[in-house]
Amino acid sequence: MDYGYMLGYWKAAPPAGALEAVQAAERLGFDSIWTSEAYGSDAFTPLAWWGAATSRVQLATGIAQLSARTAASTAMTAMTLDHLSSGRVILGLGVSGPQVVEGWYGQPFPKPLARTREYVAILRSIMAREAPVTAPGPQLPLPLTGGGTTGLGKPLISTLHPLRQHIPIHLAAEGPKNTALAAEIADGWLPFLYSPAQDAASRALLEEGFAKRDAALPPADRFEVSVPVPIVVDDDVEAAADRVRPMIALYVGGMGAKGANFHFDAVARLGFEAECVRVQELYLAGRKAEAIAAVPTRLVDEIALVGPIERVRDGLARWEESVVTRILVQGDLRTLEAVASLRA
Known part of the structure; x- marks a missing residue:
């Protein structure tokens, strides 16, 4: 099991102490740092900034x-950052969801x-740099032709020679079909709001995708599964769970429209459909504090590791036995140090 450090996206402003935490993660033996984006900070700029202050992650x-x-x-x-970081990009x-994509x-x-x-096919073609890039579409045709165009578009080849012709591509997926797609066309899978209880079902979906995998891609035994796991070390289990409940309530209740929220669906499949309905109803009604309080501790325990250090250590065993190959630790510097101590 590898361990990465998940910083996510920024809220109102850059997170205090992030650079120090990133450098500590490298010093403590974490193999990667991870960013994200929603509709605020972008995913690439922080990596370039923090990457300049690290050498290995x-x-x-x-x-x-x-x-x-x-x-x-x-x-x-990706190719530019890969050059600047000496080949460290994942x-x-x-796809995000319709509220963000359209709104x-x-x-x-x-x-x-x-x-x-x-x-992904276009990315592979550009990074391979074997010929001018074309794509048949129908979603993303290259060159673009038809009404509203000049008709002057031409296939182009990157002027930049890639440092690596195969930069690893990992796909975020919560549903069954896109999980299988990740195994078919990508180098890794990024589940979210995931539980080790889904292990058997996850393995079956990945095998479905591996059966269609192009032989030119790295073999299935090198496929990675990296999961963000909130970790809160605290002698008081309920106090620790309270620090995770707001995140669950946000994604289940507010990150997506009713009936089109992939995060809601992912948690409901864990056996918490009634709880998800209640959280979503409260959140969409503007009763956020009640929505947060409605997240049960047993749901927190499914997707997070909370409580005294011994309880966190015991909980890690479930993840280590699962299809997951890398835990992306979500937490502060104290959490990174605690996780590092468990691995020592």
Whole structure:
């Protein structure tokens, strides 16, 4: 089991002490640092900044949103950062959801699985730099032709020679079909709001994707599964759980419209459908404090590690026996030090 440090996206401002925590993570033996984006801070800029102050940790987006950038722009950014960091980039991608894609980026949200497949194919083609890039579409055709265009678009090849022709691409996926897609076309899977209780089902979905995997990709035994896990070390279990409840309530209740919230669906599949309905009703009604309080401790225990250090150590055993290959620790510097002590 590897361990990374998940910093996520910023809230109102850059997080205090982030650089020191990143450098501590490298010193403590964590293999990677991970950022994300929603509709505020972006995923790549912090990696470039913190990457300049580190030398070993991998620099990973977990996740960069597909609709935030064209595939060509994402490839340019990843290849540039890969050069600057001496080959430390992991490119984690996700489709986000219709509220953000249509409301923030002003992009349509049709056929996310097909769009993901085409997007990754374009990335692979650009990074391979074997020929001018073309893509048949229909979601993301290159060059773009038809009404409203000049007709002057031409296939191009990157002027930048990639440091690595195969930058690892990991796909965020919560549903069954996109989980199988990750195993088919990517180098790793990024579940969210995940529980080791899903292990058997997850292995079956990954095997479904591996059966269709292109032989040109790295073999399935090198496939990575990296999961963000909130970790709170505190002698008081309920106090520790209280620090995780707001995140669960936000994603289950407020990150997506009713009936189109992938995070709600992921947690409901863990056996908490009634609880999810209640949390969502309260959150959408503006009763956020009640929504947070409605998150049961046993749900926190499914997707997080909370409580005294001995309880966290015991809980880790479930994750180590699962399909997960890397835990992305969510927490402060004290948490990083505690996790490092458990690994010593």
